[in-house]
Amino acid sequence: MLPEILAVALALNAQEASTAVTEAAQTDAARLNACLAQAEFSEACIGAVSSACQDDPGGYTTYGMMECERRENALWDQRLNAAYSQMRERMLEREATTRRDALLAAQRLWLQYRDAECEQRGLAYEGGTMRGVVHSSCFSDFTARRALELERQLDELSR
Numbered sequence: 001m002l003p004e005i006l007a008v009a010l011a012l013n014a015q016e017a018s019t020a021v022t023e024a025a026q027t028d029a030a031r032l033n034a035c036l037a038q039a040e041f042s043e044a045c046i047g048a049v050s051s052a053c054q055d056d057p058g059g060y061t062t063y064g065m066m067e068c069e070r071r072e073n074a075l076w077d078q079r080l081n082a083a084y085s086q087m088r089e090r091m092l093e094r095e096a097t098t099r100r101d102a103l104l105a106a107q108r109l110w111l112q113y114r115d116a117e118c119e120q121r122g123l124a125y126e127g128g129t130m131r132g133v134v135h136s137s138c139f140s141d142f143t144a145r146r147a148l149e150l151e152r153q154l155d156e157l158s159r
Contacts, residue, residue, distance in 0.1 A: 024071065025071070025074070028049045028053070028071050028074075029075060031048055032049055032075050043145070045144075046141060046145065047072065047140075049071055049072040049075060050071065050140065051068075053067070053068035053072070065137075069133070069136035069139070069140045070136060072140045073140035073143050073144075076144040079147040079148075079151065080147035080150060083151045087150060087157060088100055088103065090157050090158065091157070110146060114143070114146070117142070118135050119135065121134055121135065122134050122135030
């Protein structure tokens, strides 16, 4: 009987945790979208989610800061992937294969650059707890800037 009770308790805890993660993701997306709708410059919204998250209990611990940056990065990564995919589709529709191939090459190189640059920045804190925070922050910043860049290019391509 005890194993069954423990199994039910664990399942309920997992369900509560999953619900909390979903609610946080929805709140984060709403916060970012509201910022983007109001901001004069989109770049002003970089960090909006992670900053607000760090105000939550535990947000200023090393783990908390890394989790906040992960949440921020997840949103920008979704935007980046959506813009990239839409650009590739439009280029395919317009039979712009040379530009489509160039976009793929540029994106691959950008990914290598982002990863290497963020690793290099994190190494400035090698052996310390700030290494992960600096690396995570760099990663979300680069991803956000690239997402905004691709969204602008998509807008120009759509005209």
